[in-house]
Amino acid sequence: MFSKKKYEMTPVQVRLSQEMIKKVDGLIKKGVYPSRSEAIRDAVRLLVLNKR
Numbered sequence: 836m837f838s839k840k841k842y843e844m845t846p847v848q849v850r851l852s853q854e855m856i857k858k859v860d861g862l863i864k865k866g867v868y869p870s871r872s873e874a875i876r877d878a879v880r881l882l883v884l885n886k887r
Contacts, residue, residue: 849875 851859859874868874 856871859868859871862868862874863870868877
């Protein structure tokens with residue numbers, strides 16, 4: 836469904852609790868993700884792939 840091919844990105848506003856932001860930031864600090872955007876994109880990919 837998703838490939839390494841570059842897709843044009845469209846900005847989407849997402850609101851998260853402070854607790855969730857801290858957890859995402861913790862993943863960034865550990866080097867799991869380079870940014871909040873990439874962490875959220877990965878979460879959405881997982882959601883979409885699991886809901887097929």
